[in-house]
Amino acid sequence: NVFSQKLFNIDKEQVTVSSVLKQIEQSSEYSVFYRLDQLDKNRLVTIHAHQASIEDLLTQVLKGQALTYHVVDHLIIIKPSGASIAPIFAITGIVTDEQGQTLPGVTVKLSGTNLATVTDVQGKYSLTLPSGEGNLEFTFIGFVSKTVAVNGQQRIDVRLTADSKALTEVVVVGYTTQRKKDLTGAVSVVDVKNLNKTASSSVNTQLQGQAPGVTVIGSGQPGEEPQVRIRGFNTFGNNTPLYVVDGIPTQDVSTLNPNDVESFQVLKDASSASIYGARAANGVIIITTKRGRGKVTIQYDAYYGTQVPKSGNVWQTLNPQEMADLKHLAQTNSGITDFTDEQYNPDGKASRYTLPDYIVPAGAKNGDPATDPSLYYVNPNYTSGDDFNNFNRITKANKAGTDWYHEIFKSAPITSHNIAVGSGGENGSYLFSANYYNQQGTLIDTYQKRYTLRANSTFNFNKHIRIGENLAYSVTKNPKVSGNNPDGVITMALRQQPIIPVYDIAGNYAGSYGSGLGDANNPVAIQQRSKVNSDVGYRLFGNIYAEADFLNSFTFRTSFGGDIANGNSHYFNYPTYENKENTQTNSYGEDSYSNWNYTWTNTLSFHKEIRKHDIKVVAGTEAFEEYDSYIGASRQNYFSFDPDYVNLNTGSASGIGNYGARSTSTLLSAFARVDYSYGGKYLFNATIRRDGSSKFSKENQYGYFPAVSAAWRLSQENFLKNVSWLSDLKIRGGWGIMGNQLNLTQANAYYTYGSSIGQSYYPIGGGTTIVPGFYQQQIGNPDAKWEKDINSNIGFDATLFGGALSVTADYYRKDIKDLLFNPEQLGTVGNGTVPYVNIAKMRTDGLDVAVTGKTKIGSDLTLNTTLSVTTYNNRISKVSNSSSYFYSDISRRFDVNMVRNEVGHPIGQFYGYKVVGFWNSQDEIDAANAKAVQSSGNPNAVYQNDVKPGRFRYADVNGDGVVNDADRTFIGDPNPDFTAGLNLGLTYKAFDFNILLYGSFGNQIWNNVKYWRDFYASFETAKSYTALYDSWTPTNHNAKAPIQELDASTSSGSTPNSYFVENGSYVRARNAQLGYTFTNLKKAGIQKLRIYVSATNLFTITGYKGTDPELNGGVLNFGIDEGTYATPRTYLIGVNVSL
């Protein structure tokens, strides 16, 4: 026996035996083993040990007891003296998983003792036991623990089976971890494997349909983050959830490589989320990234595919001849008798409109001397107005019609390559990953190229001290366009007439320049010109941390992390010449931003099991600081447009613009949580957080956010224990308060004054010099305090039939009080920025349900099914003291806004007149007017303004006999009744198949595409079949659209009305994947090889006629279609290789 050279110094009187033994364990590497029935550990002894050996010391400790000891390696065995020196029992073995892969890091412990070890990288363990008796416990996260009786065996190999997740899975929650089955709050644990079946750069996009309680609305644009809402609406402003990535809070996970994600939890209710206090109200998403495990593995995942835009005549566009016919119809309907037309009938002699050969010069026929190409002159890179004024454009008519949709939407490739190298064992772990993601947009010249690198490592100093870091660096290039913008490029494509070709006779751009060709801009030109623009963003995100265990039950953790994000962009605005409305100046600009933030978190946690009591306490502090800044500059009038020449120095001296700003804010917090369980049967949780924010005035700086919840595992009660089909049943309930301050600015509490050229400069001297002036920028509200989201949740988790079926359901209710809103002020107050005040109120309730089933059919076929259902009902209960509603969205081309947020209604509802039919004759109009005169007593009264036969008849909602502003009403709701995701997974031998169906039901869409295309008078845009073939005429009263005419009217398309509202329900095959796994390639050094084919958006079932019923938008304006970037269908082939 090799005795330790360690010498002890202990000098104590009247101490317990156990405390001395504990001190020995703590100050040396020895573990002391004894039996409670043999040792009186509470006996008081006196120790005088100076430079004493372990033998000397133990002799003193055991004095007066008939005991002796035996030291083997680092093991001290105490036993009755006189007992024969039992043979020291050495045991070894290997731990593997079900597939035979060795498992490092498995804890092997002799039951009822501290005697334990962990398996090494080869999965081997060896342990010296006091005897060949007792039981060994093998525990490892993610696997079912196993207990094996030693029974004198010297080698015990163990095969661990992976957890049946539902019951033993450990999930990361606020500042701690919990077994999933012990959760008392509403937490959706997302299956990361399913996430990664959707090819995307964004975990948010992948989240659609995967978690009950989470609504995700995306678009087809690369890099455009979808709208993520957890349990509907929480505030009138920013509703983005808080993401906590490896413990670091952030609002932006767009740069997170989805391949790096290890776990993904959604904290939905107060009891789970309010420990994040001030930032919890929108819900919290906790993400952890992968770390290395086991022997060195190299994992390579890649896919390549093509994205295909919708085919066919997507917007049901008339061809050029039909466009001419429609014009004729509209003119006829408007009483025009002279059908001279510059394009279609230049000499006025023809009886019907025919197409010209050229649109510029207007109406020219082949052979017209004005079309002689030698007369053509356009200088696309012109720099002077004089030059521009001398252009002589010649453009052929495209008689077949230009398909503008498919001029800008083309099939585009998508690819991702991801490599991860990792390893982990008792000394630590590392993981490096690199990802290259390149998604070209189906809209030309949009794309996302992203490079991400990650290095996660942990170092285990010893058994009790760990340090580690998680760091990710990303470089992103992502030029985007704005969707649903009435003047955006997609809307330009739906506005541009089909007779206009993309290019003129010389190959320069053609456009709306010319007679009767509308006012849209050439969308191809817009995109192609944007090629010289560039933007790139760089981001470093991550943290470093250290953990120390002490006094057995305590762990101290400190983590410092955050974000450094910066980026720059430059753009060149070419002068245009092909459009009706041209920009004649050229300009160049650069913008850059530089932001950072950090979060420093310190927590102390305590965990102890005392018989059936399991208590876990975490307390901590957190400090957060952020700094944002940006600068930009622009110049004009470049001599040359060569992208290599153009920079901020080379523009002309006049028209120099520059701007910039910076801001900073802080949060300071303290928090605590307690989790208590009794026998796994009665569970209780309480959290509290105190947040201080620099955005509030001194008096209101701090807010308190408490929460409590409890759960009862009924299935453990005697009356249910014997119900064989019920494996687990737990009911849960919770209440708490979450906070919000996202929408505030640092200036909110103050009256501030500033100076800006547009607002307050004036050329007072009468010359061309402007003089700065001051104006009130911000109205102050020192009384603003924390917005409170008071949240209640009840739910249950049930596992049936031995895990074959599990159900989780939650009902919640959120009462938002003191909602921070900046209600419009009376005009008499003046124009300073209205501060946020705690004025509004809102309520949201709903149901989240998840059902998971696992069925084995025969020996080879398994079916995994997950259904998640989300509902939310949102009601505004107060807007401000003075008004009961506010508008959102822009008014587009209407006379008033159509999105109205009003007390008693959900956010985002559509508002306008209700169409009840057409006015079919003047008699009908006269009769209605006569009635209006009668009912109002006003001889000039009319029933409805601006009517004539063929226009809409509106409902007299208030029944006062006339239709006026008071009869506008709520005519549509973009909020779905419910959304649902259905994941179906099938495995058959080496094949696996997975399909995700996603559906949204009961939501309505504002189809503003109709504004441009179903009304002849809506500018001279391309029109729809409906306008020509299904509009009211004196002989067709049973029509869809009103009469086509030259007038725009509030009784047809120029005011919001129910004509624009459509049912937006849909079911979509979000993705489908078929894979095959090769299992016999180990000899070739390949652990695992899987290949798959996959399709995204394979089909969509919907009654909606537009390009895509899934419409991304803002917080308060969504479900609006005015040229959306539709999600394409994507076909992929992919591979997963493990080496």
Next chain:
Amino acid sequence: CKKYLDKPLTGALEGPLLETKEGVRDLLIGTYAVLDGQQGGDAAIGGGGAWEASPDNWIYGGVAAGDANKGSDPGDQTPIESIQKFTTDPTNGFLNSKWKADYEGISRANLVLKTVAKVNGYATGKKENIIAQARFLRAHYYFDLKKMFDKVPYIDENTTDFNQPNNVDIWPKIEADFTYAYQNLLGQQEDAGRANKWAAGTYLAKTYLYEHKFPEARAIFETVVTQGTTANGQPYKLNDNFEDNFRAATNNSAESVFAVQAAANVDPNGISNANNGDMLNFPYGDGSPFGCCGFYQPSIDLVNHFRTNPATGLPYLDAYNDHPLKTDMGVSSAQDFTPDQGTVDPRLDWTAGRRGIPYLDWGIHPGNNWVRNQAYAGPYSPIKMVYGQAAQGTEGDGHSWAPGSGINNNIIRFADVLLMDAETQAQTGNLFRAMELVNMVRARAANPAGWVYQYKDPDKPTAGFSDQPAANYKVGLYDMSYFATKESALKAIYYERKIELALEGHRFFDLVRWGIAAQEINSYLAFQGKFTQDVRGGRFTAGKNEVYPIPQRQIDLSGAGGSPKLIQNKNY
């Protein structure tokens, strides 16, 4: 740790820092800066499009009363169409933008008054001159509100509750501010763009005129006409050339009494100081050198007003539409067209661009090609606020999607003063002086030096003009037979205002204060509707449409405790 939450505000100042002479100076500039109704970024200062709060009231004073058609396409800016047809309801967002722009001006003026009260150390009269400027500006904004909406809430520097009722006539408040300004402002100011004593006097007299207090108005007008000077010290007089009132090169001429100062190309991010409110009002179409937008098209009815009797050179006061000008309606630019050969007032071609006539130095107006939708809004283009070609680099401003210009927007010019003076003279019995004043304005128009001439070379319009008048111009002066009675004198004066000040935003408000809005506007709508679609179905309702409705949004916002404090105007 407590300090951890002390984070500074960046890029803004708190109030006390402005309580200095320099702070007051800059707050006053900020008050002037609201005159243009703009906040930059093509937005009106209270939100909405730039044009919704244009200081020249081209929508509310011009389109609404037949000076011009809305223009552009039917679907474009439909709230304006409902204003020109008098079908608008209180929810029309344009009215709210206009309301908010004026109250922002008032709020800034009040801030100057509150702040200057805390600052001392001014030389004698200096503080009063500042207070007087702030009160002048406040009265200007209230005047604008008063003529638009009639009853409006009154807020001054002592008001703390901004939810005030609109149950009081504010003319006395406006009078008080202008009176103080008239008494305390300097005649000559350090900057040409400031309000001076004479601008205040004129505005006070104009206030009296609107109140039908003719003797009070007359007394001041007479003083202003004889003694008044511009802020830069020039005695008031009519410019020799009519067009010099609308050229950036002659901004702040001797005829300028008070003008919104404009400067082109001073804001790299837009046209915020360059007549942003008029950005839509440029010819539009093939070959038009302007990017946008084809609004504010002079009406056929207006153009017919410029017909003169070939013998006398006087207008047909009642029967102008019986002597219509030939139009190019329905004629494409490719087809031949000869412009009207009859006699016209030369001011026509500085007011309305028409086919076949030189359009400033841009070339011969090509007719239909520069008009967005002839059948909808007629064949004419606006001119007064359009910059010329030779000067486009300095007077035009291309920093936005539609043009800006450096042309000052006249609030009051001396010709306006003469015609207002003529009104007060006629109303108080001095018909001869009334005639003299009208004839002063006509004599300037008659001076051939100020006419439009053919180009020397039509292919090089910037090369200058020949001595061949562009049309058959003839202007004569009135004799006393036209001014024999108050009624006939007023008829001539009203007509002169129409043609001299056409498209300068006065017409609607003039018609209302004269009490003839219903008959004039309804006959205009009937006549114009024969040619252009846009006004068909329009009807002015007497007893209602003389004022615009109080914006519904403001009424809704004044609803503390359920019942709104603001009361809607009659019959809305």
